[in-house]
Amino acid sequence: MDALLRARLLHLALFISLLLSVLSHxxxxxxxxxxxxxxxxxxxxxxxxxxxxxxxxxxxxxxxxxxxxxxxxxxxxxxxxxxxxxxxxxxxxxxxxxxxxxxxxxxxxxxxxxxxxxxxxxxxxxxxxxxxxxxxxxxxxxxxxxxxxxxxxxxxxxxxxxxxxxxxxxxxxxxxxxxxxxxxxxxxxxxxxxxxxxxxxxxxxxxxxxxxxxxxxxxxxNNNPFAVVEELEREIEISHWGNLQVTERYSLVHAGARHKGVFSRVDYQTKQGNIGVSSFKHLLARLPPRVHSVYYRDGIGNISSSRLRTDFLKSELLIEPRYPLFGGWKSTFVIGYGVPVEDFLFESPDGGRYLNFTFGCPLADTVVDKLLVKVVLPEGSKDPKAVVSFPVEQRLETKYSYLDVVGRTVVVLEKRNAVPEHNIPFQVHYSFNPIFMLAEPLMLVTAFFFFFVAAVSYLHLDLSIRK
Amino acid sequence: MAAKPITSPVPVSWYPTLSVFMLAIGLVLTASFFIYETTSSRKSRSLAKELTTAAVASFFLGFGSLFLLLASGVFV
Missing domain, CATH: 2.60.40.1730 (tricorn interacting facor f3 domain)
Structure with a gap:
């Protein structure tokens, strides 16, 4: 019976492979x-x-x-x-x-x-x-x-x-x-x-x-850290006053075998090397050189367990989440930093401006399920155009930040399933008239001037009842 | 022609100094404006002088506070 079935299966397999080869031919x-x-x-x-x-x-x-x-x-x-x-x-x-x-x-x-x-x-x-x-x-x-x-x-x-x-x-x-x-x-x-x-x-x-x-x-x-970022939102805010502010919101998960039973901190700390080998407790983020004002925090507040090393070519930020991550455990945090604008913002020969920044996730050996790169252009910039060497979804949004009236144009680039190979430069071209830079100071000047005018008009008015 | 990097109109390291000096000048002018307002009588007051002092003071206070924002890391 068994032999018969096997023979039939064999025949079927042979037939299918024959059919396939005919089809392919x-x-x-x-x-x-x-x-x-x-x-x-x-x-x-x-x-x-x-x-x-x-x-x-x-x-x-x-x-x-x-x-x-x-x-x-x-x-x-x-x-x-x-x-x-x-x-x-x-x-x-x-x-x-x-x-x-x-x-x-x-x-x-x-x-x-x-x-x-x-x-x-x-x-x-x-x-x-x-x-x-x-x-x-x-x-x-x-x-x-x-x-x-x-x-x-x-x-x-x-x-x-x-x-x-x-x-x-x-x-x-x-x-x-x-x-x-x-x-x-x-x-x-x-x-x-x-x-x-x-x-x-x-x-x-x-x-x-x-x-x-x-x-x-x-x-x-395989005990390598299965570090997966379920969603990463990178917001790059351009200010022509000399700074590029990057804010990265991570929701990290250990995508390996799920953790079962209790977690013993004592065992984890004393028997290192053979306890919790599949877990990971720190991650390395590669940031651009000349970063300043780096922060690493979550909903509770600052996370003090991080180290930053800077040199001429790159900066390395070693971050430790609040707890070691075991299978299925999650952690959400924010990394932010500022970089000088002259390293990433250029004026092309035709008069347009463009941002040249690295796409992808700065964390080493990490998969990102959903990566959102948001480039916040200065107020008053026109015709945004993103140039990325692989297919991404694009859309435009508006964001209101400090001293904004009409709102800033945000170029949103969405990429699913990003790996470290996607950490390659991309460009966002836009046109911007430098006169718009004066909008913010003039707004402040006007506000102060209105205050003085109010003072003048108050003192010029005769509000006394007695004549 | 190669693309040339865009720099800030004023070097970033000058922001704190600029902010202190412009705010100081602005506040001194504000003080003189209010001294003038309170010491002169309504009839002897000149509207032109008041508005000139107000304009110059608000210019210095406006730019001073912008540089204060920039120096403290709030890049507008």
Whole structure:
């Protein structure tokens, strides 16, 4: 009975794979991957996958696009896809960054989604190109057990395919998975599979048909801080009087295995090293150089456990939340600082002004679920335009601050699923007439003048009853 | 031509000094304005002189208080 069922399942699987290969051949492009090497870095909670593809054009017409395939669950957690073409040998290797865009073409078998790499010079018949692809996945490690006590270590599951999901025929491929420690509870074996200290090697596999998928499950120890900022609001307020005020509102959470049972401060403090290994108690924020008036506080007030180190290139702020964060625990706080305006605000040759600031979250190794960057332009500025090198949602708001009449224009940039790779400069262009800077002092001058006029008119009026 | 950085019209380090001096001048003028108002009789008072003193005093007080705001970190 069992054997019969298995045989049927096997038949079904064979049929499906046959169908898939037929389907893929129908939409086939004349490309094949000669060699694919994938290195999956699982050392942090931000999963980095380095993919080296050697692509060959076996068709007659030149090809200018290479498709990458991702499973639906990967697409959901995909933060960054970057690609570069490499030329030259070992030491003289040069990288040419290539454009990657989310492909419009309909989803492939099993909901496979595509990203398209646009080659700078099309591949003609028989030519090969070497492509380096980096993609980053967030929130893809599932803690198992889902709840751990203070003394336990955190174990997580990672799901992927041993064979590269690809719309092309892959001649030879290998996958390396790097785990943070040597403690690996289990891993799926897809022959040939080898494990050596912190590395699991899948492959080499030869001649895989398009869309082959061999699910694997790796269960391993990962005690890196799973620091996730659920919402980060960064407000950058521009003042042409010489300051840029940045206020960052964080709501931080430990996204690892949830904490179970009681928390013993005594155990935590005395048995450091083997108690609460998955928790974290401090975070490092990288701030721009020449920061001043840095503060770190929450709803209660100032949090005194922070240290600031400044040098010519950067400032580092080490912050300690009020309590160590265990799985599922949250913390909200505010970091604020001022920086000199001349470091970030420029006048372009056409007379417009622009702000050049770093996007992303200043905290190291942190995923941000929802990142809001608000640029508060000075009152009286016109035509705001944001230039960001990756897709973000944009909208405009109005904010009232000190001595404002018509309100300040706020450019709001919203980005979901941001990782440290998004910490790259962005620009906000606007036009501003310096005469508007005089609005605030003139308002104060007028107020004082009205007071004097009131005094004059009071003393000139004759309010006495006796004549 | 490269983009040139935008600086504040007055160096930031001058703000406290400017604020102290402008507020001092402004307050002295305010004092003289009120001394004039209370010591002269209604008939001998000149409206032009009153308004000139008031204008100059409010200029100094206005800019003085702006620089006080800037020096104390409230960047308007």
């Amino acid at each position: 129908a939409s086939s492009q004349e490309l094949q991957i000669v060699n694919a090497e994938r290195r999956i870095d699982l050392t942090s909670h931000i999963i980095k996958v380095y993919l080296t593809l050697k692509v060959e054009n076996i068709g007659a017409s030149p090809a200018s696009e290479v498709n990458l395939a991702f499973s639906p669950s990967e697409v959901e957690h995909l933060a960054v896809v970057k690609a570069a073409a490499t030329t030259g040998k070992k030491k003289k290797r040069t990288y040419v960054p290539l454009d990657v865009k989310s492909s419009e073409q309909p989803a492939g078998p099993n909901g496979t989604k595509y990203f398209t790499i646009i080659l700078s010079n099309p591949l003609s018949k028989g030519e090969t190109a070497t492509l380096e692809v980096l993609y980053i996945l967030t929130r893809s490690l599932e803690p198992f057990p889902a709840e751990i006590s203070q003394s336990e270590s955190q174990l997580v599951y990672y799901r992927d395919s041993a064979i590269l999901l690809s719309p092309y025929h892959v001649k030879q491929q290998t996958t390396f998975i790097k785990t943070p420690s040597t403690r690996v509870e289990s891993f799926t074996v897809v022959e040939p599979t080898k494990r050596a200290s912190t590395e699991i090697k899948y492959g080499p596999y030869d001649n895989q048909t398009p869309y082959t998928y061999a699910p694997i499950l790796v269960h391993f120890e």
